[in-house]
Amino acid sequence: MTVYHETVTVQSDRRPTFHDLTDEARAALLRSGIQNGILLVFSQHTTCSVLIQETSDDVDDAGTELLMQDLVTVLERLIPTLRTEGQYRHPGPRHIEAATGRNELPGWSLNTDAHLRSVILGRSQAIPVLEGSMLLGEFGRIYFADFDQVRARERTVRFHIIGE
Amino acid sequence: MTVYHETVTVQSDRRPTFHDLTDEARAALLRSGIQNGILLVFSQHTTCSVLIQETSDDVDDAGTELLMQDLVTVLERLIPTLRTEGQYRHPGPRHIEAATGRNELPGWSLNTDAHLRSVILGRSQAIPVLEGSMLLGEFGRIYFADFDQVRARERTVRFHIIGE
Amino acid sequence: MTVYHETVTVQSDRRPTFHDLTDEARAALLRSGIQNGILLVFSQHTTCSVLIQETSDDVDDAGTELLMQDLVTVLERLIPTLRTEGQYRHPGPRHIEAATGRNELPGWSLNTDAHLRSVILGRSQAIPVLEGSMLLGEFGRIYFADFDQVRARERTVRFHIIGE
Numbered sequence: 001m002t003v004y005h006e007t008v009t010v011q012s013d014r015r016p017t018f019h020d021l022t023d024e025a026r027a028a029l030l031r032s033g034i035q036n037g038i039l040l041v042f043s044q045h046t047t048c049s050v051l052i053q054e055t056s057d058d059v060d061d062a063g064t065e066l067l068m069q070d071l072v073t074v075l076e077r078l079i080p081t082l083r084t085e086g087q088y089r090h091p092g093p094r095h096i097e098a099a100t101g102r103n104e105l106p107g108w109s110l111n112t113d114a115h116l117r118s119v120i121l122g123r124s125q126a127i128p129v130l131e132g133s134m135l136l137g138e139f140g141r142i143y144f145a146d147f148d149q150v151r152a153r154e155r156t157v158r159f160h161i162i163g164e
Numbered sequence: 165m166t167v168y169h170e171t172v173t174v175q176s177d178r179r180p181t182f183h184d185l186t187d188e189a190r191a192a193l194l195r196s197g198i199q200n201g202i203l204l205v206f207s208q209h210t211t212c213s214v215l216i217q218e219t220s221d222d223v224d225d226a227g228t229e230l231l232m233q234d235l236v237t238v239l240e241r242l243i244p245t246l247r248t249e250g251q252y253r254h255p256g257p258r259h260i261e262a263a264t265g266r267n268e269l270p271g272w273s274l275n276t277d278a279h280l281r282s283v284i285l286g287r288s289q290a291i292p293v294l295e296g297s298m299l300l301g302e303f304g305r306i307y308f309a310d311f312d313q314v315r316a317r318e319r320t321v322r323f324h325i326i327g328e
Numbered sequence: 329m330t331v332y333h334e335t336v337t338v339q340s341d342r343r344p345t346f347h348d349l350t351d352e353a354r355a356a357l358l359r360s361g362i363q364n365g366i367l368l369v370f371s372q373h374t375t376c377s378v379l380i381q382e383t384s385d386d387v388d389d390a391g392t393e394l395l396m397q398d399l400v401t402v403l404e405r406l407i408p409t410l411r412t413e414g415q416y417r418h419p420g421p422r423h424i425e426a427a428t429g430r431n432e433l434p435g436w437s438l439n440t441d442a443h444l445r446s447v448i449l450g451r452s453q454a455i456p457v458l459e460g461s462m463l464l465g466e467f468g469r470i471y472f473a474d475f476d477q478v479r480a481r482e483r484t485v486r487f488h489i490i491g492e
Binding site: 092 | 329335342364365366372380381382385387390393394397398401402406420444448449450453454455456458461463465467468490491492
């Protein structure tokens with residue numbers, strides 16, 4: 001049995017961003033040499049998710065694929081972007097204090113919406129690997145979603161492949 | 165280590181359908197000979213999901229289990245069925261054009277609601293296998309959900325078992 | 329290849345409860361001796377979920393972390409707590425009858441909201457294990473969520489580790 005691990009970094013923005021990482025996952029699988037097993041695409045960030053969806057072909061003015069833009073619209077209805085203090089109970093005073101102790105600006109904690117969106121959409125995707133290929137079907141593509149709107153930053157996505 | 169793979173096909177309808185595949189998964193596990201590991205039930209379709217839930221015992225007039233009917237009601241509120249053009253931004257003109265190029269009817273792409281519902285409910289379930297059995301608990305059953313309402317078709321579900 | 333399995337029990341209450349099981353998962357991984365693989369945290373209960381989120385630091389008067397309290401507020405809007413008979417179609421008469429046959433009180437089946445909330449949030453989390461550690465990132469913690477509000481009881485969470 002082999003366990004192969006690799007990371008890729010993506011650059012987020014101050015709006016929900018979606019990166020198609022299908023090609024990167026395929027390349028990692030090839031480098032792993034694993035023919036049969038499971039490829040786990042995992043986000044360790046608590047305001048991010050990993051999704052499988054088809055490509056939209058079309059994008060909006062900000063470059064976001066239309067299906068992902070529709071997803072953001074749905075999420076905005078369910079979990080509105082945090083705009084006014086007290087809109088959510090989180091972050092509380094201890095959380096702000098802990099963040100400040102890590103030299104974070106207080107405003108960086110005002111991403112409750114992103115935490116809630118990411119927990120609903122999930123943290124990872126497990127993909128079957130058979131005879132050297134991911135079984136994503138004709139249309140399935142892997143997206144890394146970053147719902148954090150308070151700051152742009154570099155994010156890490158993990159490809160964790162187990163098999164032989 | 166062994167990796168065992170099997171597919172099962174189900175017939176969808178022009179409404180959200182839910183197939184209980186627990187018995188099929190159990191039979192696949194038996195055929196695999198794997199005693200300990202993980203059974204991944206995976207949908208490669210981008211308008212479908214795999215869920216674990218208990219049986220409802222009761223069904224509605226269309227034969228849908230009541231709990232799944234309640235789920236559809238909740239989803240209809242969150243992500244309404246696409247009924248009028250422009251209700252969602254997807255599908256855009258390039259997407260329709262790409263689909264037409266694959267000899268799809270334009271109406272087949274009007275399933276934005278199904279794409280969004282499936283991405284929220286997830287693509288797969290990973291189930292622990294111990295001493296030859298899935299650890300689903302007393303009530304857990306595996307359902308394949310197809311949210312696509314624009315056409316009835318044959319769908320593929322994958323049982324991917326890794327272990328020994 | 330090794331498959332290691334362990335369970336932990338938690339006590340729920342007559343409100344949504346969230347237990348941080350990160351330390352228990354870490355201890356199970358240590359006992360397993362597995363250095364590289366996948367740790368699956370799995371709930372076999374159909375009204376419960378497993379989530380990854382950061383700690384809130386602050387808690388509300390009932391002791392619930394604020395971010396989880398915000399999650400409950402969002403879920404209450406999407407899937408209101410069952411308060412009046414007929415609010416959901418489930419449970420139907422056969423389901424109540426089957427439950428009564430198992431010596432359950434009829435009221436114990438009035439947890440449709442919990443079944444629906446758990447199916448949206450998912451049943452498990454698969455976590456990459458590398459060089460003896462879970463790759464949860466700086467802030468990721470593992471929570472067991474019990475959405476069932478009709479009775480307090482003991483619940484089982486499974487740590488299923490596969491690797492070597």
